[in-house]
Amino acid sequence: MSYRGTNNGFNGVPAMNQQQQQQQSGFDYNSAQNRAFNAVNNGSNNHSANGNNGSFMTKLQKTLDQMNTFAEDLTDKPFVKKLQPYIPGLARFFIVATFYEDSIRLFTQWSDQVFFLHKWKHYPRWFVVCFLVLVTLVMSVGSTFLVLRKQTNYATASLCACIIVQGLVYGLFTGSSFILRNFSVIGGLLIAFSDSIVQNKTTFGMLPELQDKSQKFKGYLLLAGRILIVLMFVGFAFSKSWFTVILTLSGTVCFAIGYKTKLASLLLGLILVVYNLSLNNYWLHTDSKRDFLRYEFYQNLSIIGGLLLVTNTGAGDYSVDSKKKIY
Template sequence: MSARISLARPAAASGGYAPDPHGFGNTRSSSGYRAANPDDPLEKLRAFARTVEENVDIYSQPLKPHLPAIGRFLIVVTFLEDSLRIVSQWGDQLWYLQKHRHFWWGFSHLFLAINVLTMIFGSGAVIFKKNSEYAVGGLLGVVVMQAFGYGLIFDLNFFLRNLSVIGGLLMVLTDSMYTRKKIFAGLPTLSENDRKKYFLLAGRVLLIFLFLGFMLRGQWSIGRAIVSLVGLGACGMVAVGFKAKWSAAFLVIMLSIFNAFINAWWSVHSAHPQRDFLKYDFFQTLSIVGGLILLVNMGPGGLSVDEKKKTY
């Protein structure tokens, strides 16, 4: 103790100025955080991601008030098209159900009528945000009924596409929860928030199955392989909720371009049997685009990497 005191006293006793009496000017390197190196490839990637995310926010700003309405309409447009197709091909539908699916005469009529009415009223309720929970439940019932009624439950492409449609419907359900007005102010809403998070997680994961179906179809080429890898990476980011907004926006652009060129049903003659299949794929892809648009608007929710990064 006495040795340390004697060493510290000469500077003060000599009357000299001690510029750093508390030792703040320590020249040793700090073991704390260091400034980011702008030449680091990982830091460049992070800066690029931030720039893209900022641009998505900037350019989507004029459309942002309209994104929920656009997303909800696109999600149900496949149901509206399907109801119109059933009505316009009523005789063919009855013949198929009775001849190939062995439906009774009256039951086939009832099956088609229930499908058409549920799709029309359910889609209208989703678009105008009236009783969205019941509308989504009815449309989910239509997806299940048609899968079993038309015998397509074991068709892998149909199964994957309809999983994505279900994901879009779950996004509608989550959107209605986010925008629902509180009836009793001040009451705890923990369980409601938990439902939102889980529905949003399920919707995010299910939306990407359409792209998996795309990868399993058609002939492979170098261009297709590159697009598939990039799209699969974006789908993975959407599923885990990492940079979810701009990866979802990227998929919206990518699927829209793919849909316009690959599923161009309007360029096929009306008598060609392929026209109906292309039309069906086109409107189902629009439904997935609508779900992704709602994701861009709402964000990935609490069960996501983006949300966890805010916490830590």
């Protein structure tokens, strides 16, 4: 049996005490103990310093989580639950509001539109009349179909085509603000179209699908729509105060990648609502500035509709929020 004693030496020889062992071996036990103690303390201090470096990110993450929880809990409020069935329809109406406004403007200012395109842009009169009639009908009918979720693929394609064709005919693609704003409107249209896609439950033979292709397509549409919507905020943010710049850029990045999407949608929507009501108040003007402000107001309203719809549909499969649920 092996030796297990602590106070006796091996084979009956008394064990040396600690001081005798140190003297014989030349090893200073107390010094070694102090060095070990200091090393442990230094390690703890270094860990604490690293923790302080990461404390800002930890606090930021905690704050974002709390704000996102508030945004999520907001949908559980009784008054929100009563409104929730109407939110998608209201959001789709906001998205197409700019097309309704444009149709009404073309109809009420018909002579001015014909004069501008015929005399200033030098298009043939027959082409101008046919173009204005066609665009007015397409925008009115396409917007109505999109609101009612009827033939949404044709409605979305026709409204996107109206944006591009009008920009070319009127020569509006020279301004970066126009391009970014209208790309954002197209993003809202894509989000509205994705909302109309219903997930297929069965395939041939009544067997469940392992991977729903319609949901995959919907995820791509939502991703494209989110990226296009935030383009308008690129030029919008840098012309405002530094506080608005920080909030807007933070919201656009989170919205584009689909991180804390509901919170980002509400934040960007709130900023745009305040800006729209305070600066694009066309109802207070009677001069030529009225038309310009009304145009911007309804285009911003379309973007607000896209943001509102995302709060209801979510960011889709291709987003950080979706990946966090999986992993």
